[in-house]
Every structure is written in structure tokens, then in C-alpha cells.
Amino acid sequence: MLKDVSFGQYYPVKSFVHNLDPRLKILFLIGYIVAIFLAKEFLALGACAAVLLLAVLFARIPVGKVMRAVRGILFLVLFTAAINVFFHGGDAVYWNAPAVLWEWKIFRVTQAGIVFSAFLALRLFLLVICSSLLTYTTTPVSLTDGLESLLTPLKWVRFPVHELALIMSIALRFIPILMDETERIMNAQKARGAALDSGGPAKRVKAIVPVLIPLLLSAFRRADELGDAMDARCYSGGKSRVKYKKLRFSWRDLLAFALLAALIAGVSVMRFFPVFPL
Amino acid sequence: MRIVAEHLSYIYNAKTPFATTALDDVTLTVEEGEFFGVIGHTGSGKSTFVQHLNGLLRPPVRKRGKKRGPAKLMVGEFDLTDKKTDLRALRRRVGMVFQYPESQLFAETVFDDVAFGYKNFAEKKPEAGEVERAVKEAIEIVGLDYERVKGMSPFDLSGGQKRRAAIAGVIVTKPEILILDEPAAGLDPLGKREVMALLNKLKQSWCKTVIVVSHDMDEIAENCTRVAVFSEGKVKYVLPPAELFQHTEELLALGLDVPLTAKLVRALKERGVAIDCNYTMEDFIAKVLAYKGGVC
């Protein structure tokens, strides 16, 4: 029963964003990352934030869920921001106060430093929210499909795209099963008095053996059984194979793509003709 | 040890989109000395229920000074709603054999595997002879040849032997209550028969109370003192088999099976022959033969 919650972040609702082609979503993420790194001023980053806000709204993901993704990196962001505040320097003046606000030995807090740190923090937040939006709205399976499709050109250089995708999809399929199995074996050993969740590190490592060995054996046995089942269904590699599901772009994807293109274009223009430069 | 469960509920993945109710307000008592059967479909809550009995799953824990919730679960003197309950002491006295228990074998030899539980539960470091005595006794009662198997890898045993070795690894501490989740699943007919015979033997000489989760209604009818029927997280009946299988129609409506004897009783009733038996094969045959004598 572990399997449903902790595996992947997929949030199962029906929404505009959930229905987008996974390839587009992957490309969108890449494009979006480009856009936030192209952005040089708050107005441009604000535009990026607005687009993301729109995406979150259309994905029907509760805000709390999105914030949870941010919480994970909060410390990292605050730490980077702090470093930047203390060391950035710069003498731009943004509000009615001296350019240098505080100074002690090598530490120097300037207006420019504060503004720059805030900018950086916002950029990181957008990055994380956008990536987690992808995993919230796309099942691991369709992510794999999307990746396989996007990597197809690599077949030309003999990169085993099909095999890689098959490995990924089988792994995805077996993760929940093995997690269940782990839980079962852990329970069985706990019932035999194994101290799995107490004691020091050395003791815990030793305690894991009675779980690990049965788990490995079971994984090998399953791999064997799966191999037979695949053979029995005429599997012979990717050569003469046909893929039943074909990903298709729809009007939604076009719309999302247009939005992304507009964003990148806008941000690029602002890069060369800044409105409120930092 | 007596088991008293009151208003026990359990929800998997609570507060997520995947929340599923596995137990819904279950109230049930198992007396010491019973051979207690638990039946129901996969997903009816029966496995969830038995996992509560040795603390692998817990009812909501009561905080100090706070009012307790409606749920209550006592196993002997252990209060499972008390956060401080000593689970190790509980598990030492309540053994649990999971489905396909052979998948928990891990040690290099059968001896080490069976000794694992004994050593884990020992209060102080046990003396060498003590462990050996306990392991030998456990291996022998499950019907394996101690001298032959003690040095063998558990993975070299046959399917039925593996299962018995795994059971030995649970009963080695002489638990007062032994819980088994479908102990005969996946075995061939002979293996099934051997496992059921083993349970009877354990019940007589080893564990005071045996609780068995099973789909095999014939075995339930033959062996159990009382049976609890789970359906959709609730307990529908708790009755001795002789009374339970009078509800054949209701059980079939729940999609559950009934013992062959109950099916025969029903088919005979349709043909105007009323047999009143306790649904064991022995009693059924005796009653049918007596019926013949009474009429002809």
C-alpha cells in the first residue's frame, strides 16, 4: 500500500495541462528554463511568473501541493540568497537610501545585492515549480513515451532508444510492485523481531540484510518470469516492432506552444531593450 | 491472551486522492484457545485486521491526558492504542505468518533462519544450547528432518519444505497466538493437506490460539471454532461454522464460497432431504447415513 502515495508526484485530476502531449510538456520545460535564464530584469521574470501561474491554474493542482515542492529547496534558495546579499556588492541605487547599507570586514550589504538576491531566488523558485508541474501533470509512463519519441533522432547514431525506453517503462512498472514487496518483507521480519527502525547506523545496516536478500531474490525471480512472459509474446527486440500508441499534437499543444514562443520572444526582446534594467 | 477490538477503523493513504477504507468500525473478540477463522475477499479488510494484532498497523494512538478515541484494541494485556506499548514483547507472544512466507527466508542455513526470530526476541544473549534446543524443536514440529536440513540453504528446499521452514522461523518463540495469512496458498493438494495438518498439531501442542485467514471454506468448516466474515471493511458475521454456514445464501450473495458440505445440504434440501449437520465432512456423512436409516 506504499505504492500509491510515495511513488512519483503525479496528481490525478483531469485538466488542460494534464492532457497536453508529454513531448510538448518536456519541450515546454526546456523552453521555459531558457526563458527564465534569458530574463535579465524583474519585468521579464514577472512575465515568466505570470505564464507559470496560468499553467498552475489550468493544471488544477492545489496551491499547497505546489508550495510543497518549493519547501524542499527553501533552505538552498535562502542560503544562496544570503551569500549573494553579503557578497554581491554593486552600487546601483533603487530606493532612497545609501547604496551600501551595512559593511563589516569582507561582508557588504548593498541595495544592488538585495535586489539581485531576490531576483535569483525568484528565478530558482520558478525553475522548481515548473519542473514539478511537469511531474504533477504527467504520468511516468507518458513521460517515458515522450522521451522516447523526442530521442528518436538518436537512433540514427545507433543509440538504443527503444531498449532504453523499454527499460524505463519496465522499471516504472515494477517500482510499485517492489515497494509493496519491500513493505511485506519488512513487516514479516519485524514480526520476527527484527529491529528495523531502531538502533545506531551500524545496527541498522546489519538489520537491513534480512530485508535486502529476500528482496533481491524476489526481483531476480520476477525478472526471470517477466523474461519468459515477454519471450512467449514474441519479443525479439525493437527491430520489426510497431508502436501502437502514437503521440499526436492537438490544438491545446499548439496553444501552449504559442504561449511559450511568445514568452521566449518577449523575454529575448527585453534582454536587448531593457525596460527597467537591474 | 484474549483479543478485544472495538470500533477499529483503518484508512490507507488517508488524506490523499488514493484514500481507501480498509477497516470500517470493526468490533470483534477472539477468546484464548480458539481456532479462529477469518474469511472474505481480497481487499475485504481481513489482512489489514490481522496486521493490527501484532502492531504492524496501529489504531490511532492516544496521547497522554487526552481523551481516547472510539477505537480500542487489547491483545492480552497489551493496549495497542497506547503509544508506549512494548511492541517487541507483543510480537514475541503473537506470531505472524504472512502469505507466501517462504519469501522471507534469507539466511545461509535453515538453522540460522529459524534462529533469527529466537535471537531477536531473546531478553539477554541466549546460551548456545538454548538456541539449538528451540530451533530443533521448531524444525521438528513443522515436520522437517532437523539433522538433514539444519545445515542446508533454505533456498535448496522444495516449495512445501520452504514454507514449513518459514513457519518454523515464526513459531520458534512459542507465541501464544499464531496468526497465519493463507498458509496453504499456492501449494499443491498434498502440500495444502500437510499445512492444515500442521496447524492442527500446532494448535494442540504449541500455540494456545490460532487465527487463520483462508479462502478454503472446507478447511474452515473442518477446523475452526468460530469464523469472522469480512466484507468491505466490515465484519458481517462472527459465528461457529455450524451456524455460519446455515447462512449459505447470504454468503453466496457476498460472492464468497461455502464448504462442499453446505452446498450438498442445500442441494439436498431442494430435493426434500433436510440434513442438519455441523458442516464437517465426518458429521455430514454420519447424518446422511443416519437419515437413510431413519427413513428406509
Added chain:
Amino acid sequence: MANALEYRDVAFSYGEESGFRMEHLNFSVQEGEFVAVLGHNGSGKSTLARLANGLLTPDSGEISVFGVPLTGKNLFDIRKQVGIVFQNPDSQAVASIVEDDVAFGAENVGLPRKEIGERIGFALRAVGMEDYRTATISRLSGGQKQRVAIAGVLALKPRVMILDESTAMLDPRGRREIVEVVKELNEKEGVTVMLITHFMEEALLASRAVVMNRGEIVMQDTPEGIFRRGEELICYNLALPRIGEIARRLRGGGMDVADALDVNTLAEEIAKCVS
């Protein structure tokens, strides 16, 4: 007409240490037949199944499918015709979603995409899972998972279907689901079925039953005929179905009931005796 499956003088062993050996095995299954294979664990039932579609290669002897001897060259043609469903519902599916998994075999043999779609529809209908086309396999019940596995084999339109203890890990409801599906495939689609099982009641559905012991076929008869030979079954470490035991013990108690293998027949017999 050629036999659907034919084993001619087949020998096989898993190597010296395994202690298992199959020698001079001769056995055939006719087209359209429903054969049940019984035997205790390790008696060679699974070996028999795996030899049929080249998952195992015999040490000597010949196996032919619809008159065509199985060789390394026609392996994939044979596998298209002889499908196997295995025991564990959790380790046969390749994909996470029902239709993707059912498509797997059909994709492997390179069918046109439109046809794959049709075959998924056909296979899921045949096993009564058409409403679960886009469901996640890990959330299905054991019986449903096995029905998906059957559909995955059916999508290749095999003429022979082997079930290698496919019901062993299921609960009674799941077992009923599978047995019904298989019976229907045999009757409606004319698929030749070889059902390997531990459950004597399942064997009763077959038109012929065989008993294996130590790599040998030791009994062959109608299921009723087999179960009438109770003592012999016990020698091969098998159990008489409970109902047969009741009939026997009633006879032993002086009641003149004929052997019966289903509830209504036995009830009829008893009713006849007592009134």
C-alpha cells in the same frame, strides 16, 4: 488432421543436479481440445508447457505444432500460435496501462497500427475487461491482472493457449473468472486449451485430463475417469476431490451412491437412496 501439439519421444533435463528428467515423452493434443494437466509440484507440468513454444528446447525428440516441427527458425511463428499465461499475476505485464500491455505482443510481430487497435478491443472483450482499457494494472485485482495477461496473449490470436498454473495465486473469485474465460475461449473461439492446475474442480471442465509424475505422463482419461481411480491419484501425491471422497465414504457406510463429481449429481444420488 494434424494435432495441435505433438510431443514425439521428447527427452529433457535441467542438468544432472536438478534430479528432474523427462524421457521418451509421447503426448498429443488435438485441435479444439481442452486438456487439463495435473501433477504435484515438480512433476514436470511446467516443463511440458515451456517445451511447447520453444521457451525450453528438448535434448532429443521432436515437438510439432499443427504438423510443423518446431525449429530455431520458425520459433516466432510457433510462438504466435502457442500462447502461454504464467502463474504470477504481478510479473507478466510489461507496461503499466492495460491497453499498452495487451498491445505488447501485437507490436512485437509488427502488425499495422489499426489492426493492433482492433486486436486490443477483441482481446479485452474476450476476457471481459473492455471497460478497463486505460486502467492502471497495479490497481487491478489478481483475477483482473490474469485476465489482462490472457488478453495480452490473445492479441496474437494464438490457436493454442496454455495456462501454466495461472490460477494458483488467485482467490476463489479470481479463479472462477479465469476458468470461465478459458472455457468460453475454447467453446466460442475454438482455441485449443491446455490448463495446468492444482485445483481438481478446474480439471473437471476439461474434455481430457492427464496426470504427470516425475516427468512422465502416468494417467490419461476423462476427468471423471481419472477421479474414479482414487488410490492411483494418491500414489502420485494428488488428492481426490472432496466430493469423490464423500461419495466413497457414503458407499463405505453402506449407502449405494454412484460416483459423482458435481454437487447436484451427488445430491440426486443421495436423495434417490434415502427416499
